[in-house]
Amino acid sequence: MGFEVTRRRYAVLFWLLLFAAYSVAAIGVTVLDAGDKAYADLSQVEPVTVHASEDRRNLGAAQMAAMYRAQSGAPFASLTPGTTLRVVWPDGSSEYVVVTNPAASDGIQPIPGTQRDAADRPLDAGRAAPPAARDAAPARPLLD
Amino acid sequence: MQAGQDNARHGSGIGRVHPRAIALACACAAMTLALWLWSVGDGADAAGDAAVPVLSAPAARLPDPARPGSHPASDTAAPVRRAGPRDRTAGHADTDPLGRRGLDASDDLFDYAQRLQPALRAGDPEAAWLMSRVVDHCAGYAADPAAFARDSALLAAADLAAARTMGAARGRIASRCGRFTPADGLSLARVRMLRRQAAEGGSLPAEAELLARGEPLSTSSDYPEALLERIGTAADADAFGALSTAVEVPRWLSMLDLDVAPQYHAITWQMAACRMGADCGPDSLLMTSYCVNGGICSRNAGQGFEQFVYDAAIPRQGVDHVRTAVDALVDRFGGAPWGSK
Numbered sequence: 001m002g003f004e005v006t007r008r009r010y011a012v013l014f015w016l017l018l019f020a021a022y023s024v025a026a027i028g029v030t031v032l033d034a035g036d037k038a039y040a041d042l043s044q045v046e047p048v049t050v051h052a053s054e055d056r057r058n059l060g061a062a063q064m065a066a067m068y069r070a071q072s073g074a075p076f077a078s079l080t081p082g083t084t085l086r087v088v089w090p091d092g093s094s095e096y097v098v099v100t101n102p103a104a105s106d107g108i109q110p111i112p113g114t115q116r117d118a119a120d121r122p123l124d125a126g127r128a129a130p131p132a133a134r135d136a137a138p139a140r141p142l143l144d
Numbered sequence: 145m146q147a148g149q150d151n152a153r154h155g156s157g158i159g160r161v162h163p164r165a166i167a168l169a170c171a172c173a174a175m176t177l178a179l180w181l182w183s184v185g186d187g188a189d190a191a192g193d194a195a196v197p198v199l200s201a202p203a204a205r206l207p208d209p210a211r212p213g214s215h216p217a218s219d220t221a222a223p224v225r226r227a228g229p230r231d232r233t234a235g236h237a238d239t240d241p242l243g244r245r246g247l248d249a250s251d252d253l254f255d256y257a258q259r260l261q262p263a264l265r266a267g268d269p270e271a272a273w274l275m276s277r278v279v280d281h282c283a284g285y286a287a288d289p290a291a292f293a294r295d296s297a298l299l300a301a302a303d304l305a306a307a308r309t310m311g312a313a314r315g316r317i318a319s320r321c322g323r324f325t326p327a328d329g330l331s332l333a334r335v336r337m338l339r340r341q342a343a344e345g346g347s348l349p350a351e352a353e354l355l356a357r358g359e360p361l362s363t364s365s366d367y368p369e370a371l372l373e374r375i376g377t378a379a380d381a382d383a384f385g386a387l388s389t390a391v392e393v394p395r396w397l398s399m400l401d402l403d404v405a406p407q408y409h410a411i412t413w414q415m416a417a418c419r420m421g422a423d424c425g426p427d428s429l430l431m432t433s434y435c436v437n438g439g440i441c442s443r444n445a446g447q448g449f450e451q452f453v454y455d456a457a458i459p460r461q462g463v464d465h466v467r468t469a470v471d472a473l474v475d476r477f478g479g480a481p482w483g484s485k
Contacts, residue, residue: 041298043291044284055332059284063295066439070304075440076457080407081389100357101389102438103430105284106332 029096030079032064033088038071039064040090050093050115050123058106061087061097065108084111092118244274244382248423253278254323269345276338276350281429282321283330284436292318306441313435316427348375352386368392376477384477385417385430400476402469405462411453412466416473424449 034045048060064087069075079085079099085108088094096114101107115123240246242260250256257278263271285292296314300307324330342350343361351371354360360367368390375383387393388410397404397412404412418424424431425448434449435441442452458466 038302041294043288043295058332062437066437067299067302068439070299070306070310070439070441071302073305074456075306075438076411076453077407081410102440103433105280105433105437107437 029084029086030068031086031088032061032068034060034064034090035088035092038067042067046090049089049091050095050117054110055106057087057095057097057110058108060089061085061108061110062105065099065102069102092120094120242274243270245423247274247277248428251320252323253282253320267345269342269347269350272338272342272345273347273350276335276342277429279330279338280332280335281317281433282324283332283335285317285321286324286328286330287326289318289322289325306435306443309441309443309445310435310439312445313432313441316432317436348378348380348383349386352383352390355392356387356390358391372396372477379420379478381417381420381422381478384420385414385422388413388417397469400472402472404466404469408458408462408466411457412469413473415450415453415466415470416477418448418450419470419474420478 032039034040034048039045042060042063044056044059044063048056050057052060065079065085069078072078079102081099081101083099085097085099086094087097094116096111097108098111099107100109113122117123241249242256242263247253247256257275260271260275260278264275292314296311296318299314300311304310339350339353340359343354348371351361352375355368355371360371369392372387372392375387393409393413394406397409402412414422414424414430418430423429426442426446428448430449431442431452442456444452444455447455454463454466
C-alpha cells in the first residue's frame, strides 16, 4: 500500500515536471549558439567565453545578434530593445543577455547571475568582470 | 484473482487520483512558468540596475543651452570641407569642418581625430563627444583590421538579403577608419571615458547617451525630464536622437498622448530627431551603425533612415499613426522653446 502511494506520487511528479518543462520550452527564448555555422567564425565571437571581459562579451553577443537580424528578413522586428536572449559561447559556456540598443556596437548587456560555465555550472554571481581598460592596447599619442 | 483485485484497486485508484493530479500539475506548471518569467524579468531589471552607478558628484555642471555645437576647434587652420546637402541641422548652424557635420562628411576619421586634438586637450566637451563618436565608429575596425576584413568576406558570402548594403557600410568604415591601427587603443572603455568627460563638461548628446544607457549624470528623479527640457530648448537634434533608446521614452510618449506600439518607440523618436536635423542620410553614421552593428540594413542603398523605416519596419496601415507621433514630437521639441507651445 505504501509502495503504491509512493509510486503514484512519483508518477504525478513525473507528469508535473514534464508539463512544466514543456511550458517553459514552449515560451521560447531565442538562443544564439556560437556553435552554429553562421556565427562560429565571426571575429568577435570566436575567442569569447563567459570568462571574458564584459566588453568582449557585449561585442560578441552584439555581432551574433546582428547576424541573426540580417538573416531574419525583418531586421527591425528582430531582437528589439528589451529582448532577452541566451548566448552560448564556442566553449559551451552560456549566459542570458538583454538587447539595449540595436544600433550600438555594444548594444547588448549580460544579465548578472545568469552565467554558466561549459559544464553548465553557475558562475559566482558576484564575479567581477576584468576591467575593460585591460583590453585596450597602449595608446598612441593621437588619442591621449 | 489476486491480480484482478490489484487491477481493480489500481484502476479505481487512478480514477480517483487523476483529476486532482491534473489540477495540481496545471497549477504547479503555471507557478513554474510564472517563476521562470519572473526570474528572467528580474534578471533583466537587475542588469539595468547594475548599470546605474551611484554618483559621488550628482551636482555635475549642467550644459548651457546657449552654446550648443560651438567649440574652440573652429579656430584651427584646417582646410574647410564642404559638408554639402547634409547640412540641415535645425539647432546647430554647423559649418565647422570639425563640428558634427564635419564628422559626418569626413572621409578620413584619423585625420579628423588628429585635428580635433587641440580642442580635446583644451577640455572642450563637444570635442570629447565628437571624439567618442570617432572611437565608437572605428573601434571595431581598428582593434583588428584583418579580422574586420575577414568578417566582411564572411558576411558577403552569407546569403543575406541586404548583403550588398552591408558590404558597402563595412567598406565605408574600413575606408574612413583605415588609418587607425590596434596601437591607437580604440576601445569601448575609451568611448565611455570620452562620453562621460563630454557629458560632465556639458555636451547634451553625451548626457543623453548616458541616460539612454542607464548611466545618467544624476540619479535624481526629475533629471530625465529636466534633460529632455534642456534638449528641447536647445533644439539639439543629435541629443534628442540619442535619447531614443532611453527607458523613459514610453512614459514621455504617453505624457504627450502619443499612442505608439512599443516596438516603434525608439524608431519613432529617432525619426523625429531626423526631422529635427540629425544626419540620417543613406551614408550617415546612423545608417552605418544600424547596418554594421545591428544587422539592420536597407536593401535599397539610397534610402535614408526615415524612408527605410517606413519601407521596412512599419506596416502600411500603421504609417499614419507613426507619422502623427513624429510630427507631434517635432512640433514639441523641434525648435521653439519648451513650454511656449
